[in-house]
Amino acid sequence: MSAEQEKLYTVDEFYEMYDETNARIELIDGRVVMQTAPTLTHQTIVGGLHSELLVFIRKNKGKCRAFVSPVDVRLDKYTNVQPDVLVVCDPSKFDGNKRITGAPDFVVEVVSSDTLRDYRRKLTIYQKFGVREYWIVDPDEERTTVYLFGDPVNVGFYDFDKPVPVGIFGGELCITVRNLIV
Numbered sequence: 001m002s003a004e005q006e007k008l009y010t011v012d013e014f015y016e017m018y019d020e021t022n023a024r025i026e027l028i029d030g031r032v033v034m035q036t037a038p039t040l041t042h043q044t045i046v047g048g049l050h051s052e053l054l055v056f057i058r059k060n061k062g063k064c065r066a067f068v069s070p071v072d073v074r075l076d077k078y079t080n081v082q083p084d085v086l087v088v089c090d091p092s093k094f095d096g097n098k099r100i101t102g103a104p105d106f107v108v109e110v111v112s113s114d115t116l117r118d119y120r121r122k123l124t125i126y127q128k129f130g131v132r133e134y135w136i137v138d139p140d141e142e143r144t145t146v147y148l149f150g151d152p153v154n155v156g157f158y159d160f161d162k163p164v165p166v167g168i169f170g171g172e173l174c175i176t177v178r179n180l181i182v
Contacts, residue, residue, distance in 0.1 A: 006031070011080045015072075024070050028121065030078040035112075041139050041181060042084075042110045048180030049085045049108055049137075053166070056173045057087075064089040064105065064168075072099035075129045081122070083107040087168065103130040106168045111138040123147065133167045137177060144177055 008030030009017075017032075018025050024035035038046070046068055053066040069082045074095070087106035088094070095101045107126055109118040118136050126134045127149050134147040148154040148167045158164045160178040165171035 008078065010077050011074050014080055024082060026082055027078065027080040028125065033117075035082075038084075038110070038112055039139075042112055044181050045110050045137055045139065045177065046084045046108075048177075049175065052173065052175050052180075053085070053087060053106075056166075056169065060172075062089075063091070067100075073104060074099060074101045075103060075125065079125060079129075081125065084110045089168070105131070106133045106135075106166070107131050108135040108137060111136060111140065119145075127153070135164070139181075142178075 009027060009032060010030070011027060014027040014032065024037075026033045026035065050066055050068045056062075057064050057066060064087050066085070066087050069084050071082060071086065072080055073083060073086065074080050083104065085106075085108035086100075086104040088100055089105045090102070093100050093102040093104075103126070109122055111118050123134065123136070127147070130149075132149055134149065136145040136147075138144070142160040144158045144160070144164050146156040146158065146164060146167070148156075156164075158177075160181075161176065163174035163176045166173040166175065
């Protein structure tokens with residue numbers, strides 16, 4: 001099938017097809033993207049990051065909420081993603097108890113098999129839709145790349161042994177990825 005003939009789906013059509021499943025399926029620019037099951041290292045990092053964020057938010061009586069995938073995040077009519085870890089600080093973005101509508105404040109993607117999706121496509125999407133902070137955690141490279149989207153965009157690179165400050169919390173929380181996997 002040529003690109004001109006490929007069916008593009010809206011988020012509403014996507015929800016009709018996949019709403020009752022907990023599968024890891026995203027809609028990016030109208031195209032359905034099936035995701036493979038994550039590795040154990042991937043899940044260990046995801047769980048550890050979520051735990052650190054959750055403890056920090058609760059300890060500080062914060063209004064933000066932390067989530068792990070699969071949680072649907074509707075960004076526009078043709079884009080619905082499921083970030084590995086996300087934090088939302090605006091309660092108006094909660095679409096009942098089902099999904100999030102609008103950009104999270106903080107997003108983490110742990111690199112799996114499709115590195116280009118995390119490093120290019122999702123980077124572009126998250127910046128475009130107003131995510132404030134985006135982390136790409138790469139277990140193979142043992143590096144975390146942090147994008148703080150503002151004016152200007154700031155980019156930082158952290159080896160797994162170095163503490164990474166969480167920008168949306170003013171750096172009051174720092175997470176050392178190596179500590180999550182040992």
